[in-house]
Amino acid sequence: MSKNESRRSFIKKASLTTAALTTTxxxxxxxxxxxxxxxxxxxxxxxxxxxxxxALIGSGIQGIYDTKSALSVSGVKLVAVCDLYDGRLDRAKELWGDSIFVTRDYRKVLERKDVDAVIIATPDHWHQKITIAALKAGKHVYCEKPMVQKYEEGQAIIDAQRESGKICQIGSQSMASLGNEKAKQLYEEGAIGDIVMLDMYNDRYSAEGAWQYPIPPDANPDTIDFDRFLGSAPKVPYELKRFFRWRNYQDYGTGVAGDLFVHAFSTLNHVISSHGPNRALATGGLRYWNDGRDVPDVSITLYDYPKTATHAAFNAAFRVNFIAGNGGGGGFKLIGTEGEMEVGQNKVTLRRSKLGMVPGGYSLIAYTEETQQKIKAGYATTVPSSREKSLNTGVTTWEAPRDYKGGHYDHFNNFFTAIRQGTEVVQNPIFGLRAAGAALLANESYYKKQPVDWDPTAMKML
Structure with missing residues (x-):
C-alpha cells in the first residue's frame, strides 16, 4: 500500500462513529x-x-539483567558464566546456583559442548572478537548493543554469522516490545502523515546515571584480571575506575552515543523501515563529571535522513544530559505533517491536531475591517471544510497491560524462538550495524569537530 493510500485508510478509520471505536x-x-x-x-x-x-560472558550490570530476562523464557537453562572479576563469579553462583561453571576465560565457555547460545555483555571493545569466536564455535549469539565499538568491525560479524548459519541477535531491548510494534503499525497506516522530525532526549541527574558505578572493596589485582580486560586496547597501568566504569573511556566504550543513541536508532529505523541517516553534526562537552573520563557528559547531535520509499526526508535531534537539574527524564517522539507519536516500550501516545490554514486576528489586524471580511470570505471558498479534519484529531494512548512481560522478555523470546524454529530475529547483525553506525556518527563528528557523511545502505563512512 502506498503512503497516500495508507493515509486515506487511516483517516477513514479515524472518522468512524464512536461505537465503532470500541473495536477499531x-x-x-x-x-x-x-x-x-x-x-x-x-x-x-x-x-x-x-x-x-x-552461557553469560560478562556478568556485570547489563549481563545480569539480560540473563534474568533470558531465563524467564520457557525452556532456557544457564550452565556457565564468564567474568574477569571474581566477585561477579561469586554473585553468579549466588544468583543461579553452585552447579554453574564459572571462569575468567571466555574461550573455555566456547569449548563447552553443553552451551547452545551465549550472551555477550562485555565492554564494547570486546564485542566483535567474542561474537565472531562464538559463531565460529557453533554457538548462537545474543550480543549487547552497540554491536561494535567501531563501525569498521561490523562487516566481519555479518560475514561470520552468514558463514556459521547460527542466530545472532543484537541486544537493543525495546526492539520487540509492544510499543515498537504498535508504533510501526500506526506509522505504516499514515497516522502522522509524512515524518519531518525525530526528537529524542535522555536527561539524568545522579552519579549512577552518569556511570559512576560503585567499586567493590575487595577489588584488587588478585581478584581482577586487568590485563585481559584491556585486550586490544592501549596498555595502561592498573586502574579500578577503568575496569568498573569503562563506559567513561573511549578505549573501551562508545560514550553516550553507543550506550543510549543506539537504542533510539534501533526503534526509529524499525518503526519507519529505514536504513538510517546519511549525515550527522555533533556538539557537547564535559560539563560536570570531571572524574577522569574522556567522553562528554552532554551531547547533542543532529542527523539528516534522506528520502526513501518508506519515509520523507527528515531531521532527527538526539540529546543526552548527565547533569540535568530538572531531575531527569526522557522522550522519543516521531513528529509528522499530521500528527505526533511518543513511543515507549510499554506505551504509544498519538496526537493529531487540526492544521491552522485560515488567518486569525494576529495577521488581520493590519487591514481595515472591510478588507478583513473580504479576506475571510476568500479563505472560506478556497480552504476545504474543516469538518473532516476535525473528525480525526485528538489523543489516543495504547498501553501494555499490567501483566505484560516487557520488551526485554520479548527480545529474548524472539531470539530463542528463532533458534528453535529457524526464523528471523528482529535485530540481526545488518540491522545492528546500521543502528550502531548511525549512533557512532555522533562520536566521529564530535571528535573531528565537523559534520560527517554516512552511507546507510553500504554501512560505511563517506
Missing amino acids: PYVFAAQEETITLSRTYSNTSYTANDHITI
Whole structure:
C-alpha cells in the first residue's frame, strides 16, 4: 500500500462513529482515550532435554539483567558464566546456583559442548572478537548493543554469522516490545502523515546515571584480571575506575552515543523501515563529571535522513544530559505533517491536531475591517471544510497491560524462538550495524569537530 493510500485508510478509520471505536482503535474527534494492547505467548513447556542451554560472558550490570530476562523464557537453562572479576563469579553462583561453571576465560565457555547460545555483555571493545569466536564455535549469539565499538568491525560479524548459519541477535531491548510494534503499525497506516522530525532526549541527574558505578572493596589485582580486560586496547597501568566504569573511556566504550543513541536508532529505523541517516553534526562537552573520563557528559547531535520509499526526508535531534537539574527524564517522539507519536516500550501516545490554514486576528489586524471580511470570505471558498479534519484529531494512548512481560522478555523470546524454529530475529547483525553506525556518527563528528557523511545502505563512512 502506498503512503497516500495508507493515509486515506487511516483517516477513514479515524472518522468512524464512536461505537465503532470500541473495536477499531483510532483517534476520533477531539477526544482522549486509552486502549489496552495485548500479546499472546506460547504456553509450550519443555523437558530438561529440550532446554536451550546458555552461557553469560560478562556478568556485570547489563549481563545480569539480560540473563534474568533470558531465563524467564520457557525452556532456557544457564550452565556457565564468564567474568574477569571474581566477585561477579561469586554473585553468579549466588544468583543461579553452585552447579554453574564459572571462569575468567571466555574461550573455555566456547569449548563447552553443553552451551547452545551465549550472551555477550562485555565492554564494547570486546564485542566483535567474542561474537565472531562464538559463531565460529557453533554457538548462537545474543550480543549487547552497540554491536561494535567501531563501525569498521561490523562487516566481519555479518560475514561470520552468514558463514556459521547460527542466530545472532543484537541486544537493543525495546526492539520487540509492544510499543515498537504498535508504533510501526500506526506509522505504516499514515497516522502522522509524512515524518519531518525525530526528537529524542535522555536527561539524568545522579552519579549512577552518569556511570559512576560503585567499586567493590575487595577489588584488587588478585581478584581482577586487568590485563585481559584491556585486550586490544592501549596498555595502561592498573586502574579500578577503568575496569568498573569503562563506559567513561573511549578505549573501551562508545560514550553516550553507543550506550543510549543506539537504542533510539534501533526503534526509529524499525518503526519507519529505514536504513538510517546519511549525515550527522555533533556538539557537547564535559560539563560536570570531571572524574577522569574522556567522553562528554552532554551531547547533542543532529542527523539528516534522506528520502526513501518508506519515509520523507527528515531531521532527527538526539540529546543526552548527565547533569540535568530538572531531575531527569526522557522522550522519543516521531513528529509528522499530521500528527505526533511518543513511543515507549510499554506505551504509544498519538496526537493529531487540526492544521491552522485560515488567518486569525494576529495577521488581520493590519487591514481595515472591510478588507478583513473580504479576506475571510476568500479563505472560506478556497480552504476545504474543516469538518473532516476535525473528525480525526485528538489523543489516543495504547498501553501494555499490567501483566505484560516487557520488551526485554520479548527480545529474548524472539531470539530463542528463532533458534528453535529457524526464523528471523528482529535485530540481526545488518540491522545492528546500521543502528550502531548511525549512533557512532555522533562520536566521529564530535571528535573531528565537523559534520560527517554516512552511507546507510553500504554501512560505511563517506
